[in-house]
Amino acid sequence: MAFAGRRDAPDGRTSACSSGWPETSSSTCWSRLPGKKDLFIEADLMSPLDRIANVSILKQHEVDKLYKVENKPIVSTSDQLCFLVRPRITNMKYVADIVNADKATGRSRKYKIIFSPQKFYTCELVLEEEGIYGDVTCDEWAFYLLPLDDDLLSMELPEFFRDYFLEGDQRWISTVARALQLLNSLFGPFTHTYGIGRCAKMVYEVWRELVEESEGDSQARRPEISHVFLMDRDVDYVTALCSQVVYEGLVDDTFRIKCGSVDFGPDVTSSDRSFKVLLNAQDKVFSEIRNEHFSNVFGFLSQKARNLQTQYDRRRGMDIKQMKNFVSQELKGLKQEHRLLSLHIGACESIMKKKTKQDFQELLKTEHSLLEGFDIRESTSYIEEHIDRQVSPSESLRLMCLLSVTENGLIPKDYRSLKTQYLQSYGPEHLLTFHNLKRIGLLTEQAPGETLTAVESKVSKLVTDRAAGKLTDAFNSLARKSNFRGLSKKLGLIPRVDGEYNLKVPRDMAYVFSGAYVPLSCKIIEQVLERKGWLGLEEVVRLLNGNEFAPTEPVTEENPAWEVQRVILAVFLGGCTFSEISALRFLGKEKGYKFIFLTTAIASSARLMDAMLEAKV
Amino acid sequence: MACYTANWDPLGEEAFYRKFELYSMAWNLKEDLRDCLVAAAPYGGPIALLKNNLRKEKSPGSRPLLEIYSASGVPLASVLWKSGQVVQLGWTASEDLLCIQEDGTVLIYNLFCEFKRHFSMGNEVLQNHVREAKVFHTEYGTGVAILTGAHRFSLTTNIDNLKLRRMPEVPGLQKLPSCWAVLSQDRVTIILLAVGQDLYLLDNTSCSVVTPPGISPHAGAYVQMAVSFNYCHLALFTDTGSIWMGTSSLKEKLGEFSCDFRAPPRQMVWCTRPRSKQRAVVVAWDRRLLVAGNSKECIQFVLDEDSYLVPELDGVRIFSRTTHEFLHEIPEASEEIFKIASMAPGALLLEAQREYEKESQKADEYLREIKDQNLLSEAARQCIEAAGYEHEPETQKSLLRAASFGKCFLDKFSPESFVRTCRDLRVLNAIRDYQIGIPLTFAQYKQLTIEVLLDRLVLRRLYPLAIKICEYLRLSEFQGVSRILAHWACYKVQQKDKSDEEVAHAVNQKLGDTPGISYSEIAARAYDCGRTELAIKLLEYEPRSGEQVPLLLKMKKSQLALNKAIESGDTDLVYTVVLHLKNELNRGTFFMTLQKQPVALSLYRQFCKHQELETLKDLYNQDDDHQELGNFHVHSSYSSEKRIEGRVAALQNAVDEYYKAKNEFAAKATEDQIKLLRMQRRLQDDLDKPYVDYSLHDTVYGLILDGNHKRAEQLYREFRIPDKRFWWLKIGALAEREDWEEMEKFSKSKKSPIGYLPFVEICMKHHNRHEAKKYAARVTPEQRVKAHILVGELDQAADAAIEHKNENEMNLVLSKCTAATDSSVGEKINRAKAQILKK
Incomplete structure (x- = not known):
């Protein structure tokens, strides 16, 4: 496996993750194209690269000038061009345009594309279709994990959210599984794996296959991380949509x-x-x-x-x-x-x-009443005013989504009028934004039976086939019901307030939202860890649309010494917010766990909304 | 044991040779060997015989018979020869049989007489025929050299990477050379040939005459030559019975021997071994065998039957109709131990151990003698080494026993060599068994390596033995057992007499989940044999979908491949299949296939979004997915269309599709957009300012900002902009324009739907306290406190709060008070609060 050489990573807490390994692999990438070269980096990859390879390292590898990949003609005079990009079709066309332009002017240069974290077949195909397959060389920068902090690992794949949850594209599943396997080989074996969500399940299955393939070379040892919890972002949109106050x-x-x-x-x-x-x-x-x-x-x-x-x-x-x-x-x-x-x-x-x-207090008040389900009318008109006054396109959208997710869809009248208002404020292209939001289930209409689009109804006709059956699930989950009210009641997400909530000495995870709401995602993790499984949470699981899993074999009584500090790897597929991290850190302190976070990227309401936006280019 | 040296024959002062029987041959040959074409592979390899090859003796209708035997004469396979006249047989390094025909065609058969492939030694040969041929082995692989009827040589050094080399002409060559050989020196392959008394060296470009150093001028014409196994030595036999021995570079003479027989020998081969003391050649005539070295004496044997010599790394194998023998120089360790009256430490140790078994105190004496010379470890080493050279298990055992006995008296003797020799001997004894028939010596075995030996067992389909050996030697599963099982399975799938189910079941039964087994490779083999159904069944056992898919595609099972790819969750794999299908199927069928696989469909759509927009539209059309078609047109209205007319047309298409999709909201919104676009266009023309591409809100705002109130009003009515929005927007724009007069007029046009607090706020935002105050007075009582605070009239704010008797409001005012300037206000509120408390 690609990581085999990194076994020597020092043992210890995940702080160990922060030393060494991604760096070495990236520098080998550069050195494979000797000589002076200009480097073109995709904007998304700039910050991660910056974290692990500063300018002097790049200079050492004879990188002359750095450019951002953007839709502009390039001005480089170097004879060697190097592109560090995500494996996406648009990037391939970008490179193809450059190469073809050079060809047209009779200029010959060397081109190298470095894909991060991996190369996809489609990319090669596009290069071939553009007729430049023979002109470029390809390489991979197997960069999976960026340790952002002692307890926080990010895969820096913000596109995961849109790709998987909106487009139904599973391309990153195996990437996540591989990252998981990397951690497993360094800090595992993971013996207790829990999870919920369709994507979580798929990642879990692919990861299991990887484990089986590499079995034999892992010797039994004391795991530093034995518990893993995988969760899809779409299990809990509410938390991600709230304003953060930590x-x-x-x-x-x-x-x-x-x-x-x-x-x-x-x-x-x-x-x-x-x-x-x-x-x-x-x-x-x-x-x-x-x-x-x-x-x-x-x-x-x-x-x-x-x-x-x-x-x-x-x-x-x-x-x-x-x-x-x-x-x-x-x-x-x-x-x-x-x-x-x-x-x-x-x-x-x-x-x-x-x-x-912007009258933050009022905004928070509205959010809290949405969470509690009070004064819906008032909140709706607050949102309307928000839109009318053009306060902020993504904020308005966020509030609309929060309203929809907590209320299990908007009533048809509001659904139409809010959308109309929004289009008037921000332009007609958001018609497509609304379509995206509907597909992903963030902004829907309360009209059962009517919500299935043509595709989805077709799919459901084809359930006979096994693979199609899988897919029906996929599409159901795209337009899933949030059932927030039910969950909130079952899990007690809205703390009963007797007097003022003391924010200085928090008593539960609700403090991250001023004591008004316990984040759903964190509550699920707390409950499952406490119960060592999903037993007793059947109703909750039903409301969450299933797809839960837990260790199949009865967990053997482990060495009590290992239990001293249980380390739990919380994996968020589609991103997690800093509020969730804070809440779980708090929970860890209360219960004597230590949480380590692995997320596809850091999420926030604004990022979520941006991912859904169809804007003019 | 006294007779142990009975079959030893001394050659000169130093060396002994011995000849012993490996097997009595199991074949029942009726023919004489001389009537057959014979080829025996080195390293104890198989023997091939082609009977009735000589045309003239052949009765019409009877065809030649090709037979293959193990070294012990156990028949492996036979086949009637139906091709052309064979000139020469030979074995490749991987134990395939090469049959070189007169017409230059070389046919390759495996051990079991199954035809593999053929190649040709060039067109030129067709007319001139191959007269003689030789198969040789170099570091490049197995080579073939031929001599044609036109007295020209051609050769290839590697038959697996065929590059024919035609050697230069030998000047004045009118008849076939009397003898020739292929030499390999410094990675160059050359040919040495003898014509009468002349020797020629043929390399790639030239032909040169050479003379061996030190050869007597009266030696006569060369009739036979031999090159040693490692190409280092050369021997020449002349018609005067003289044998010249030297290095193959012809730079050094090693010796000369003159024998009484002048008849050209049937065969002459070198008999050496690594670190030989004596370099000797073995010459065979019909009934006589002669071993000659650098010594006046020679060893002679009488041959009862036709015999055939096979040179080996460390000796010569000699087989005839009845026996298979091995002739070699006695290795040093054996010589030391077994030589009569030897006092070598090994010999003493062997004796000591024997005495010990007899419970005689002599054991101690012998042992002491060795120990006194401090040679005990040397003695053990000798015994271990000598054991390796023995073929008789009994002798092996007694030597090893002696070594083990000696080891007991040593503190630091690494057991490794002992253990390894025991293991290796066990393996060697197993494969030397006549059922298996691979008479490898220890030295050959070491040279060959265990991996190659296993390969050879696999080639002979001796799977169980190979597995046993792997297990016994504890080889890693990956290179050992798994590999052999995989080979077995690949063989199994070729058995046509069993049903697909049976085979698949048998394979899975045996292989299970053995690590390192690739079911897809086995399936690929099944497919190569034309058993597609079996291949599919076997693929079911393949856990890695990535391995299943390519083969399924190759077998044209695209549907199945697609299913597997989707199940794997590997997008890359799905793409591979989808794009493969796209090229394989016609468009209609391709789309239909995608219809059934939504995951694939959505992936293909994504691909089309970037690469083939038109195809995307076709896909939606085929689905009657009007919603997506609408979206498609909306998207193109702002991404690909630049002209207004084009954009309107695209939007109009979208409207139609939305209606078809029964999405009235989207249709209406799009219609509005068309209307707006047209209006913006007109505004742009009339006012010479950019309006296109702004949202409705921004358009109206812009109009008011420019003072075009009428047109703004018109849009407001036309698009039924809600009052609230219009008021918010208008006061914002007016304030930005600082058109306070217009604002005041507007505020009085009717009752404000948003109240008057926003007026206050917007005025203050633009730092116009004067105007703000005007509106503060008109604010509803509930908001009055806030309004007063905003304009900075804390006094009035306090009054209002006190009037409302609202504690919260009072506190709010209080929090805005600063002690220096607003002390009176503060006091007023505190008083009021106190009063409320009292009540």
């Missing part, structure tokens, strides 16, 4: 965290340039506030500032020796902390400014 989520919603780092603009840095800040557990300030409700953050930061000041103040009254010590040992740390602190304070201010301007 600090890290809020930063993501406001500034968009890319590959674990964020660009703080001039309004945050209060200078004329922006700063790129790596957000992870290494950041002492951030690690303390990332999981906190936003209302606590400011207080925390000012306390921190005061502490810092006292530490600085200790200088006074020091003798020379103490001072020397202070300067050599503490000052650097303090300065660093100081810098981070001022950045986060700046970020908070900026968030406050933005959030108060």
Whole structure:
């Protein structure tokens, strides 16, 4: 297997994942095209590449200039062009255009396409159809996992969501399975595998096959990760659609965290340039506030500032020796902390400014009433006003979806009028956006029986065939019912509030949504882990449209020493939000688990909506 | 044991030779060997005989018979020869039989006389015929050299990668050379030939005359030559009975021997071994065998029957109608131990062990003697090595026993060589059994390697033995048992007498889930034999869909391939099948096939979206999927069409499709869009400003911003824009225009559907407190506090709050108060709050 050489990755927590291996494989890619070359990178791959190979490494491999892959004629003068792209048809056409243009002008260069994470057959086919198959060489950059943090691994495949859930394209399933197998071989064996969702099931099956194929070379050992929970994003859209109020989520919603780092603009840095800040557990300030409700953050930061000041103040009254010590040992740390602190304070201010301007409180109130199912009329007109005033295209869409998902579809009158309003505000091409949202089940109409489109009804006629049967499931899941109310009641997702919810000392995972709602996805994980399976959750499973699985063999009583700290790998197919991560981190602390997250990409409501948008190019 | 050296014959001072029987031949040959064409493969390989080959003796109607036997004479197969006149037989390195015909065609048969393929040695041969041919082995593989009737040589060094080389002409060659041989030197293949007293060397480009160094000028004409197994040595026999021995490079003479027989020998071969003390040639006449080396003496044997010599790496095999013998130089270790009155440590150890078994104290004496010289480990080593050279299990055992006995008195003697020799001997004894008939010596076995030996067993279809050996030697399953089982299965599927079910079942029964087994390879073999149904059955056992699909496609089972690909969940695989189908089927059938496989259909659609838009439309049309067709047209209205007319036309198509899809909402929305586009076009023409491509909202906003209130009103009515939106939009645009007058007029045109707070907000946003105050007064009582706060009239806000007796509002005002400027307001509120509390 491709990873065999990486067995030497140091053992230990997943922090071990962050060292070494993706780097080596990428550099071998470059070195396979010796000589000076210009590198064209797909925008999506820029941040991941940046995380693992900085400019100097690229320069070492004789990369001369870096360009972004975009729909523009290129200006490179190099004799060797290298393209680092996702295996997509559009990218192949991009390369083909360049090559054919060169051919037309009689220019000869070397071209190399590096596919990440793997090459697909269609790409080769398109290259062939475009008549340039012989002119380019291909390679793969088997980049599966980017460790964003001690406990967070991302596959950086944001397109997974649209590809799988909207287009029904299963191309990434085996990619995820391979990533899982990589982790299994490094930190497994995974003995307890739970999951829910159609995609989760498929990944699980493909992964099992990989395990069987490689069986024999894995020796029995003490697993560092023994529990795995796989979940499809479409099991819980609600959580992903809510506004985030935990600090890290809020930063993501406001500034968009890319590959674990964020660009703080001039309004945050209060200078004329922006700063790129790596957000992870290494950041002492951030690690303390990332999981906190936003209302606590400011207080925390000012306390921190005061502490810092006292530490600085200790200088006074020091003798020379103490001072020397202070300067050599503490000052650097303090300065660093100081810098981070001022950045986060700046970020908070900026968030406050933005959030108060749009009347954030009112937005939250509307969301909460949607979650609780109160005052639907009022919320609907709030959304309508939101659209009419052109507040934000993706925000409006998000609210419409939240309304639809919590209410199991919009009533026909609202469905039509909201859509009309939206089209008037943002243009007719969103007719296609609405079609996408309907297919994926995010924005539907409450009219049972009428929802099946022509294709779907045709499919259901063909259930006789085994494979077609599988597919019917697929299409059913595309237009699935959310059953949110039922689930909410069954699982107690809306905490009963006696007085004020104390956000400073949270008592359950609901704190990530100001105490108004326990994230559904996290609640499912909590329940299944607690019950060691789906027993007793039959009704919930039914409401979630099935496709659950759990270890088939009765779990043998394991060595109690292994149970000391149970490490659970939570796999989110289609993305997970920072709020969910915070909630599970909280759950872990309460129950003595340690969660490690593997996600196809970091999700947020805005990203979800963007993925559905049909916009003019 | 006294007679152990009975069959040893000394040659010169140093070396002994012995000849012993390997097998008595199981074949019942009626013919004399001399009447047959004979070929025996080296490394104890099979023997091929072609009987009745000589045309003149052949009675009409009786055809030649090709027979193949194991080295022990057990018949493996036979076949009636129906092709042309055969000149020469020979074996390839992979034990295939080459039959070189007069017309230059070379037919290749396997061990079981099954025809594999043929090739030709060139057209030129057709007229001139092949007169003589030789099969030779080099590092390139198996080669064939021929001599034609035109006295020209041609050769190929590798029959699997056929490149014919025609050698240059030998000047003045009028008759066939008396003898010739193929030499391989420094990776170049050359031919050495003798014509009378002259020797010629033929390489790729030239022909040169050579003279062996040190040959007597009266030696006479060359009649026979022999090249050693490793191409290092050359021997020449002349008609004066002189044998010249030297290096094949003709640079050095090793020895010379003169014998009494002048008749040309039937065969002459080298008999050496690695690290030989003596290099000797074996010369055979009809009834006489002579071993000659660099010594005056020679060894002679009488031959009772026609015999055939097979040179080996470490000796010569000699077989006749009745026996199969091996002649070799005694290896050093054996010589040391068994030589009469030897005092070598190995000999002593063997003796010590024998005495020990007799419970005699002499054992100790012998042992001491070895130990005193500190040679015990040497003794054990000798015994172990010598055991390897023995064919008799009893002798092997006694030597190993001695080694084991000696080992007991040694602290540090690695057991590895002992264990390995035991294992290897066990394997060798098993394959030397006459049923198997592969008389490999230890040295040959080491040279051949176990992997090749296993291959040869597999070739002989001795699967159980091969598996037993793998298990015994604990070879990894992947290269051992699994590989052999796979071969077995590939053979099994060729058995035509069994039904598909039986075969498939038998294969699965035996193979199960053995790791490393590829059912698809076996299935491919079944398909090659024309058993498609069996192939499909076997593929069912293949766990990896990726392996099933390509073969299914090859077998034209596209439907099944598609199903398997979809089941695998591997998109790449599905694409492979779909695009294969696209080329294989006509369009109609292709679409029909996709209809039944929605996963494939959706993938193909995705492909078409990027590559073949028109096909996409056809697909939707075929499905009567009007919704998607509508979407398709909408998409093209803004992505591919640039002109307004084109866009309108595309949208009109969309409208039609939406109606067909009964999606009235989309149809209406699209109709509106057409209307809007047309209007925007007109606006653009009239006002000379870009309006196309803006949403309705933005269009109206833009119009108001430019002061075109009339046209804005017109759009508002035309598109039935809701009042609320229109008001929001209009005050926003007016404020941006800072047209406060118009705003005031508008605010008074009728009662605001959005209230007046938005007016306050928008004025404040544009920093016009004066205007804002106007509207603050008109705000509904509930929003009044908010409005006053917005315009900064905290005093009034406080009044309003107090009037409402609303604590929340009071707190809100209070939070806006700063101690310095608004202390009076603060006090007022605090008083009011206190009053409320009192009540």
